[in-house]
Amino acid sequence: MKFALLGYGFMGGAHLAALQRIPGVEVKSVSTRTRPSADAPARGNMDLASGPLPETVVWNPDWRAVIADPEIDAVDICLPTDMHREVVLAAFAAGKHVLCEKPLARNVSECDELIAAAEKSGRIFMIGQVLRFMYPYRYAAQFINEIGRDKVTHCVLRRSTGYPQWGGWLTQEERSGGAILDLLSHDLDQALSLFGQPKSVSAASIGPVDTMRAVLQYSSGPDVIVEGGWLDPEVAFSAGFEIEAGDARLVHQDNLLIRSLRGVETSVEIPVHDPYFDEIAYFVDCCRNRTPPALCLPSESAQAVKLSLLLKTSREADGQELEWQQ
Numbered sequence: 258m259k260f261a262l263l264g265y266g267f268m269g270g271a272h273l274a275a276l277q278r279i280p281g282v283e284v285k286s287v288s289t290r291t292r293p294s295a296d297a298p299a300r301g302n303m304d305l306a307s308g309p310l311p312e313t314v315v316w317n318p319d320w321r322a323v324i325a326d327p328e329i330d331a332v333d334i335c336l337p338t339d340m341h342r343e344v345v346l347a348a349f350a351a352g353k354h355v356l357c358e359k360p361l362a363r364n365v366s367e368c369d370e371l372i373a374a375a376e377k378s379g380r381i382f383m384i385g386q387v388l389r390f391m392y393p394y395r396y397a398a399q400f401i402n403e404i405g406r407d408k409v410t411h412c413v414l415r416r417s418t419g420y421p422q423w424g425g426w427l428t429q430e431e432r433s434g435g436a437i438l439d440l441l442s443h444d445l446d447q448a449l450s451l452f453g454q455p456k457s458v459s460a461a462s463i464g465p466v467d468t469m470r471a472v473l474q475y476s477s478g479p480d481v482i483v484e485g486g487w488l489d490p491e492v493a494f495s496a497g498f499e500i501e502a503g504d505a506r507l508v509h510q511d512n513l514l515i516r517s518l519r520g521v522e523t524s525v526e527i528p529v530h531d532p533y534f535d536e537i538a539y540f541v542d543c544c545r546n547r548t549p550p551a552l553c554l555p556s557e558s559a560q561a562v563k564l565s566l567l568l569k570t571s572r573e574a575d576g577q578e579l580e581w582q583q
Contacts, residue, residue: 258541261286261323261353263344264335265310266424268358268385272333273310275534279541285329288320320344324351331381331544333537334358337424338439339432342367349378354544356537358385360442361558363434364566368559375555383540383550384558388443389450390532390539393509396525397500400516401451404502409479411501412452414444417485418494420466436467436486437572438565444483445568446561447498448473452481454560454581460568461576465489471568474578 258281262273265287276284287310310316317323324332324347331354334344341362348355355375361384362368375382388394401409418440421427433439437460448455455473463470468486475481485496497510506517514525536553543550564581571579 258330258544259283259285259328260331260333261288261326261329262333262335263288263320263323264337264358265289266335269335271533272335272537275531275537276333278531278534279538282541284314286315286317286323286326288317288323290318292316292318321347324348324353329353331356331541337426337432338363338434339426342371345371345382346374349374349380349382352378352380354381354540356383356385356540359387359446359558360384360434360438360562360565361555362562363438365559365563368555368562372555372559381540381544381547381550382555383543383553384555385536386443386446386553386558386561387532387536388447389553390535392527392530392532393498393514394447396514397447397498397507397509398451400500400505400507401502404505406452407478408502408505409452409500410503411499412448412479413482413484414447414498415483415485416441416444416496417468417488417492419490419492420487422490434565435569437469437569438562440487441469441471441483441485442561442565443496444485444498445471445564446558448481448483449557449560449564452478454583455481455564457578457580458564458568458571459576459578460572462572469568469572471571473564 260276260282262269262284276282332348334357336344338360341357345355345357362371426432452475456476457474460469460471462468463484466487470484473481500507504519508515514527516523516525539552567579571577
């Protein structure tokens with residue numbers, strides 16, 4: 258199966274490293290504005306594994322020419338969010354399967370357009386919601402299923418990092434959507450996956466730069482809190498969650514996962530794994546079997562975009578509570 262990788266920055270390097278380890282997968286082409294150095298894709302806010310660009314991989318600054326190559330089976334898009342619509346549509350028009358980094362698009366209408374194009378093309382479409390493949394978040398889903406979602410009394414999902422000093426497009430809100438759409442949509446997707454669609458939402462800034470504390474209110478169940486964002490540039494990346502249900506509690510902070518039951522704490526071992534490999538290998542299996550990506554449906558990624566934008570509106574309205582429209 259032959260891939261084209263579009264974009265070779267922070268995420269592109271991580272995706273290439275994963276693609277190079279999947280049996281039967283060949284990265285034939287990479288497209289970026291300038292030719293990548295052998296081993297130095299742009300860094301971001303985490304120390305991710307990065308694949309060097311082999312001499313056998315064809316570099317072409319023209320992504321349209323890369324997509325037009327009849328030998329390419331699938332396109333992996335790691336480009337700025339404002340490019341997603343044009344590139345994804347072109348890839349489907351050329352008959353390619355498409356894996357696209359989150360967020361799916363900048364607005365709901367673009368999401369709808371891309372999903373419709375995917376359905377018309379008959380090709381596989383998946384968005385890189387990588388938290389769905391990270392062990393602590395998979396374990397959280399199992400924990401909630403075990404204790405019962407209706408028993409959960411408290412849930413907070415947190416994610417923050419320093420103001421992006423890489424990939425200048427991120428700080429241009431018209432291109433990236435800002436911290437809520439670009440960063441916190443990870444956790445909003447998790448909230449939707451774990452608890453479903455809320456009844457109403459509200460959001461307020463919690464500090465300098467681009468931050469949010471969101472409250473997702475449910476007709477039955479807990480209020481789910483999502484908080485964090487882009488802080489001062491020197492702040493290190495941090496992510497985690499807290500889930501409580503009576504005398505049971507699950508806490509994840511960076512590399513620790515602690516489960517408590519009736520006051521007795523147990524450390525849950527986090528297996529060593531590359532979630533980007535797991536994510537992309539799953540996408541490859543879906544392509545080979547021509548089966549929709551049930552673990553990560555585009556329609557669910559579109560819901561994360563919708564929720565992100567609704568919370569941005571609430572934050573801009575000083576925390577006004579807004580109803581979720583089905």
